[in-house]
Amino acid sequence: MRTPQPMAAPLNTPVVLWLHRRPGLTGQVFSAIREARPRRLFLIADGPKPGQEADCAAARAVVDAVDWECRVERNFSETNLGIRERIVSGINWVFEQVEEAILLEDDTLCHPGFFGYCQELLERYRDQPEVQMICGTNPLGAWESSGDYFFSRYGAIWGWATWRRAWKTYDSALARYRELDVEALFHRHLKVEGQADHAFWRFRLLSGSRFDTWDLQWLLGCALQGGYCAVPTRNLVRNIGFGGQATHTVNVRDPRSLPLFSLPSALTHPPSEPPALVDEKFERWSYWMHLLSRLEQTPQLRLWSVALSRNPDLRVPTPSDSEAKFYLEPLRHPEELRELLLHLEQVAPENDGVIHLKEAIGL
Template identity: 45%
Template sequence: MTPWTLQTPVILLIFNRPDTTERVFEAIRQAQPTQLLIIADGPRPDHPQDAHQCAAAREIINHVDWDCDLLKHYSQENLGCRRRVSSGLTWAFQQVEEAIILEDDCLPHPSFFRFCQELLEKYRDEPRIMSISGNNFQFGQRRTPYSYYFSRYNHIWGWATWRRAWQQYDLSMKAWPKLRSSDWLQNKLQHPQVAQYWSRIFDMAYQGFDTWDYAWLFACWYHEGLIALPEVNLVSNIGFNDQATHTKTKSRLADIPVQAAEFPLSHPETLQQNLEADAFTEKYIFSGADMATKETTSSIQLEQELQKIYQALNLLNQRQVIQSHQIQHSLAKLQESIGRLEARQVDYFYDAQHKNTIQDYEFQVFSQWGEDGIIQYLVKNLNITNKKFVEFGVENYKESNTRFLLLHGNWSGLVMDGSAERISQIYADPICWQHDLKALHAFVTRENINHLLSSQNVTGNIGLLSIDVDGNDYWIWNSINVVDPDIVVIEYNSRFGSEKAVTVPYNPEFMRTKAHHSNIYFGASLKALWLLGQEKGYALVGSNRAGNNAFFVKETLRPSWMKSLTVEEGYVASKFRESRDSQGKLAYLSWEQEQEILQQLPLVDVETDHLPDSDYSHQILKTDASEKTVF
């Protein structure tokens, strides 16, 4: 059998995100397309860092090391998302008849390319099929016995189309004003609430909102097109963060795991829209129409509107249209409001979808990743009687695992950080006088942790303990005996793998950034923490999708339906890169390169208590006395 090869051209859209660009480029490099077209926007004049970031993203493209026809369409000025993507794709389809399209934050499964190539060939001359997407937002529900189904929604986080379809695209949406005054949307969507929702969306796009994709959806609908969507998710959006253009807030659509498409593909017998799947998409992704309760419907609609306002205020803040402190206050309130709406969905989505992993409930309000959602899920399903938390390693507490508990759940708590300046910033935050929060300046060690807690009258049972000190996490949790938390959230270092029970040697002065320049030598493996949790009476119930935080629940509180996981079941390998070179610059090391570094550094095997023969453990962090803050 002839091995499959990728003959379809690939289009990659990039801007100013070299970190995600590198990951997506690597996926393309593994597929080795014979033709690669790069579309790049230019730096924004009011963002000084853009020039460097855009150049770094473009430099990655110079690493093409396979036989490939490489075409570049780089803009020297910033055109914005709306004009750059639309003009770039128009240029691309002047060069090629069909193509697979990825943006710099859309990470595909290897089978995505073959899936697109086969369907591009199959439906090349079928005008009713406008595009092929790699996205599945059905959250585990299969809609058909086939490999894909047909939808009216053209999800564009990894997709493919033909020149014949893109020629129908009209960024200006000239046909919209006449259609808007007719019954076109109502007749098409058969629901007044849905029609009203999309009328507002198309109005916004027609008036020039800085996005290109709504005009593409409008073109597909206007020309009665269908989109082929896979029965499993083939592309994950890894770009939900502050650096994104639109996807700045965490979402249940962020970092959805990918699965392999199975070949040979099983094709639907007819070209017919899957009404059940599209009704689900409309409910959970867009307008919220036909939800089970009015409360849930209004919550999702309001969440979407608040997210639009959040994005608008953030844009004003960037442009300094309004005084910064006013914007920051408004953004914080909106951020909290969106989080409250997300929290109200936790019970509903469990009852409706019977989720069985904590990752299904991830959402981000103040946490770094999806920990806010996981914590809400655990709190709602455990009989927690003392709504008190302890968290250390919080910096200025703007990003933390417990801030949302404080604001949304009326919890009280103690936070600690080794920086006096950061503690001062916490006390300057209104959260300190508006809520029952104590902030303590302390460099936490295993010798002082119990004294620190006792000195603040924090003893006995508490609801949650969050440990993130980037170093002695295992040793500190092992030493804690004055508090008895119901939930423990603790960082693990996934680079140590799932098989070894290891941690960095204990050093009371350990600081990750000084222990080794690579920035990857810190903390403990998940297995080491799992064994410690077993000793202390805790069950591992999962890790976040980012692969850096583990969640433990006291066995006496764990419901029978909440599974106690093995290390292998709970382990998630972190994909985000944070390695540094000896000059402190991002090194973008591969997993294999990181392992080579870690193999040279001392680790303690907590199962055997074996410390490798090395003088290095005595050299970790030679901190000047003036830099120490130890209580």
Template identity: 30%
Template sequence: MLKVPVLLIAFNRPATTQQVLNAIALYQPTVLYVATDGARKNNESDEVKCKVVHELIDQWQINNPSVSIKKLYQQNNLGCGVGVSTAINWFFANEEMGIILEDDCLPNASFFIFCQTLLYQYKDDNRIMHIGGSNFIEPKMKVNNETYYFSIYPHIWGWASWRRAWSKYDFEMKRFEELVSLPEFRQYYNDEVFINTKNKSLDTWDAQWVYTMLINKGLSVLPYLSMVINLGYNENSGSHLSKVPKWYSEKVYELDNIISPEIIGQNSTLDKYVFNKVYKRGITYRLKKIIGKSIFKDS
């Protein structure tokens, strides 16, 4: 089975970027795509840190000559919404499928094999739109020998997808009225984040990905046991909040093998648990710390 391309989305965090680059080096993808946003206006600290990030990438390229590397370096700061979505658009314009990592999402070795295996396995299954590497359920909730389950939540702390799925991405959420009428939307989401995204008072990209999946009735593959650590809680840059939520755990697990569920369909019990534990909370808390905590910021 061929290894798959990886997209690294970075900004102004050299320390975490180096850790993620080290993890990618162990996987040795076919191609590494690197997209970075430009420094914020009149922000000298950004300028210095963004330059260091680019130097780290140059050194990674020297140290990993067998990996082809493609770069998309923005000269100006595009911000969270346009910046990240532009990077992913670029990635899938060039690749049929691949893995996406932000510069503070540190995966273990199993994450890459998990994504690679399932990218090929569900390549032609239009029901599956997203593969996540993290989860917020308790390990004790794993009651069978299966490695993963199906969800409507597209967790993005390390994830993978296909061009066929991302091609449906709608940044403007043109069918917004249809979204808010969906029963599953009312049951599993608070509409405030989507309203604020729609009216442009919130600059993000991931609410639109959730919207895209809901409108198209897409499913996510989520592991029972997380394989990605979020390094961003200890960072003061980007668009993160510093407070670590009570439900978050840095414990990650390596996989011995990958066992698929016999039936493809939403595990509503686990989704409801995650909603009550995590997503039911306030808009800023939920968006910044659960799905969205995107790394590009324009202010």
């Protein structure tokens, strides 16, 4: 692992932090922000549900400790709006005031070099509309490339950055795409086996719905526009919020719990721009990582592993409204799946989720 390189000077790019009711996690993430000393800080908080008042107040008290020169702006709701409305309204509020920002949630702990990486790439790709976001997460932990980052067709929101010009296309109901041939657009952009069909399935599920989620609409919208995201060759953000207090990431043995690494302070830029610099193996494994995080919940997992390894074309008899049929895709490729899990063991040898998954699948 390369020597950490924190920001040498105060950070000029605005930083956004969402918080709610986890003061311990909020404190860890806020400490990382304090090291970067952003000149402008946006704090967004949802209001408490019944019984959460003390925890919400404690989390808000944590971020009162701004002890550097900084313009702090708060958008704290007194009522509970829910994840979707609170985060979307918060980002809208931010981009009414600034052109670009770095965004963190209360459970996304970043390496000190994350801020400089985001700031440099926000400036570099500011006027390239095909680049929609800068990701701090590398879902495989580490990946070799010709530069210190590369491009992917599908991103992650565990520590990210973007521009007003990209966010203004966001539509939480996905209504702007309903008159388009959405299925064809997904197949044109997403090349991994099964990924376009999975994206289309999710689009139909979310289109016009009131599901309390916001990030899938953002990622699906980026894909429908043919957008790309920058991904660091080393993971710069770790989700520290797996467990019972999380809204979605409740599995404490989630294989996506990866350690932090570092990049050099002077980034090496890749020799080409998207779509040329897309690694198809990374795309496939990155998508599989998302599926693996859900795979443990699949009934009779070991039996499916044996059956699909012997007959990859076997049809999975799941209800049409079930997402589980997509989770099994990696099991159709047992040798490459074994290679992926070996990679994860080397990158994150203490990841219980990877060890448990290998045992459950029988690899």
